Amino acid sequence: MTKKQFQAESKRLLEMMINSIYSQKEIFLRELISNSSDAIDKIYYKALTDESLNFDQDNYYIKVEADKESRTLKITDTGIGMTKEELENNLGTIAKSGSLAFKNENELKDGHDIIGQFGVGFYSAFMVADVVSVTTRALGSDVAYRWESEGADGYTIEEAPKETIGTEITLKIKENTEDETYDEYLEEHRIKGIIKKYSDFIRYPIKMDVTGQRPKEGSEDNEFEEYTEEQTINSMVPIWRKNKNELTDEDYENFYQEKHYGFDKPTKHIHISVDGAVRYNAILFIPEKMPFDFYSPEFEKGLELYSSGVLIMNKCADLLPDYFSFVKGMVDSEDLSLNISREILQHDRQLKLIAKNIKNKIKSQLQSLLKDEREKYEQFFETFGRQLKYGVYSDFGQHKEDLQDLIMFYSSKEKKLVTLAEYVERMPEDQKYIYYASGESHDRIEKLPQTEIVLDKGYEILYFTDEIDEFAIKMLMSYKEKEFKSVSSGDLGIEDEKEDQSETEQNESKELFDTMKDILSGKVKDVRASKRLKSHPVCISTEGDVSIEMEKILKAMPN
Ligand code: ADP
Ligand code: MG
Numbered sequence: 252m253t254k255k256q257f258q259a260e261s262k263r264l265l266e267m268m269i270n271s272i273y274s275q276k277e278i279f280l281r282e283l284i285s286n287s288s289d290a291i292d293k294i295y296y297k298a299l300t301d302e303s304l305n306f307d308q309d310n311y312y313i314k315v316e317a318d319k320e321s322r323t324l325k326i327t328d329t330g331i332g333m334t335k336e337e338l339e340n341n342l343g344t345i346a347k348s349g350s351l352a353f354k355n356e357n358e359l360k361d362g363h364d365i366i367g368q369f370g371v372g373f374y375s376a377f378m379v380a381d382v383v384s385v386t387t388r389a390l391g392s393d394v395a396y397r398w399e400s401e402g403a404d405g406y407t408i409e410e411a412p413k414e415t416i417g418t419e420i421t422l423k424i425k426e427n428t429e430d431e432t433y434d435e436y437l438e439e440h441r442i443k444g445i446i447k448k449y450s451d452f453i454r455y456p457i458k459m460d461v462t463g464q465r466p467k468e469g470s471e472d473n474e475f476e477e478y479t480e481e482q483t484i485n486s487m488v489p490i491w492r493k494n495k496n497e498l499t500d501e502d503y504e505n506f507y508q509e510k511h512y513g514f515d516k517p518t519k520h521i522h523i524s525v526d527g528a529v530r531y532n533a534i535l536f537i538p539e540k541m542p543f544d545f546y547s548p549e550f551e552k553g554l555e556l557y558s559s560g561v562l563i564m565n566k567c568a569d570l571l572p573d574y575f576s577f578v579k580g581m582v583d584s585e586d587l588s589l590n591i592s593r594e595i596l597q598h599d600r601q602l603k604l605i606a607k608n609i610k611n612k613i614k615s616q617l618q619s620l621l622k623d624e625r626e627k628y629e630q631f632f633e634t635f636g637r638q639l640k641y642g643v644y645s646d647f648g649q650h651k652e653d654l655q656d657l658i659m660f661y662s663s664k665e666k667k668l669v670t671l672a673e674y675v676e677r678m679p680e681d682q683k684y685i686y687y688a689s690g691e692s693h694d695r696i697e698k699l700p701q702t703e704i705v706l707d708k709g710y711e712i713l714y715f716t717d718e719i720d721e722f723a724i725k726m727l728m729s730y731k732e733k734e735f736k737s738v739s740s741g742d743l744g745i746e747d748e749k750e751d752q753s754e755t756e757q758n759e760s761k762e763l764f765d766t767m768k769d770i771l772s773g774k775v776k777d778v779r780a781s782k783r784l785k786s787h788p789v790c791i792s793t794e795g796d797v798s799i800e801m802e803k804i805l806k807a808m809p810n
Contacts, residue, residue, distance in 0.1 A: 257343055264374055268377040268378050269403060280315075280442070282372050283420055284453060287330055287455075288453045291311050292330075294329075294331040294416070312328075313457045314457075314459070315446065318437070328419075333389055334392060335408060381401060382400070383421070383422055387419070395412065396409065397409055443484055446459075446485060449505060457484050463480070464477055495524075512580065516539055517579075518630070520535070530585055531583060532583045535609070537578060537613075541577070551568065552568055552577075553565075553570065554566070554567055554570045554579075557581060558588065570609060574639055574653075582605060586601045587601055621670070636659060641719055644726050663712040672730075674730075678711075684735065685713065687712060687721070687738070688713075688714060688739070690715070700786075757779060760780065
């Protein structure tokens with residue numbers, strides 16, 4: 252039989268897995284079980300939407316069996332199975348193709364990092380196994396196939412006997428080495444522990460033959476006998492159906508990881524149970540780190556959508572506004588139809604209600620994070636704040652009510668991020684405007700001559716270093732009836748007693764100014780004596796609404 256080669260990226264990933272120094276090798280079981288669960292979801296969904304199939308819950312399960320003698324660990328499922336083509340495509344290539352392409356070579360060398368970062372799925376089996384074989388029969392197929400691989404040098408696919416629909420994965424567990432033990436992955440107790448830890452909420456039973464001791468029947472002198480019985484290891488209650496009070500932060504973190512929402516620890520989880528006009532449960536997460544592809548065209552926002560516990564869509568974009576696109580998680584509702592198509596879903600009244608409700612929850616949770624855990628919020632804002640500012644700007648400021656209290660800017664006074672509410676709160680009575688200065692960096696802004704007169708008055712200045720900042724506040728226009736004012740705008744609204752003096756200067760030096768204007772012809776509109784300079788000889792200012800920084804950006808934008 253000829254060996255087929257893995258696709259290049261898969262091979263690299265596989266090599267990493269084989270030589271893995273990743274400390275959490277145990278996650279391979281989580282990955283295989285989650286694939287089995289996905290496969291059962293698929294057949295379940297088919298049965299629910301296809302009259303000709305019937306789904307008997309009892310016939311659907313995952314079974315884990317260890318055999319110390321042959322050093323094998325077997326994971327069997329009654330899921331949808333794979334055709335020969337699917338075997339080839341799914342196990343010969345990385346499903347999430349492209350994710351590796353984002354990583355540079357150096358990052359790739361550090362296997363630890365990458366395994367931690369991706370849900371690498373199936374290949375993680377090679378962290379603990381020398382040989383992996385997958386025997387599978389697809390729904391609707393009479394033939395079954397076996398895929399087998401000893402690692403990076405390729406795989407084989409051949410026909411194999413299998414009576415039932417589903418997939419059976421056999422791992423030949425590695426021998427212990429000097430620094431690593433693998434025996435534990437054949438120990439009943441250890442395997443049970445791993446299943447409990449990562450896969451407890453899987454909705455299908457994960458069964459194991461468990462040995463125990465019991466008093467020997469009919470025996471009088473406390474004799475015991477060994478017996479084996481099939482047990483279901485997981486509690487099967489999905490985490491989102493559980494009571495918040497029963498769950499720990501760790502439970503949510505494990506769920507986050509098992510779902511591959513991110514490789515970081517979430518900053519915050521939001522668990523919602525609504526039983527009103529529309530009924531749904533949701534678990535949402537605000538990630539700590541930005542996904543590596545967040546600003547790439549490949550990034551897709553959205554939440555997983557379940558209808559009564561059955562996954563109907565992986566990324567339902569309609570559930571999240573763009574400005575909350577960083578939110579990860581899932582929604583389960585019994586009020587949605589299983590057969591719903593993407594197009595219908597967009598107009599679904601229930602879904603719209605859920606989306607609105609979710610938006611408000613996220614907003615209020617962010618508000619409470621800001622109020623109660625300021626440092627965490629600032630960290631969050633450093634990472635995703637830009638998204639919120641884009642939100643203020645987008646759709647002609649339609650979302651400003653939602654977002655204006657969540658955005659922050661760096662303050663000249665506090666030397667850290669502050670909210671608009673905090674700024675306005677501190678404003679001296681004679682201050683008319685919210686002042687801001689735009690520039691490349693805090694340093695640059697601090698050197699702007701235009702800031703001096705404002706700071707001198709004891710007024711606070713917000714530093715705009717992000718391109719979007721000024722556009723966003725142009726949409727806001729004002730906050731609590733205070734308008735925004737750039738320090739480089741013509742009229743600063745600061746009363747100045749030097750007024751007359753600059754008038755006089757203007758007349759006295761008219762000739763000089765005219766000469767300067769000639770030299771700078773076309774570049775400036777006018778050269779004038781300024782009343783706003785203190786220690787700097789000259790500054791550039793603008794008339795009207797568009798600041799110098801904005802002009803730069805507008806000029807750079809493609810037409
Ligand atoms: P992911 O689960 O993120 O897609 P994996 O590497 O875990 O990536 O799995 C790759 C693909 O192989 C899956 O998407 C699925 O199509 C297929 N697959 C893996 N395990 C099974 C299984 N037990 N039954 C059916 N298909 C499976
Ligand atoms: Mg998977």
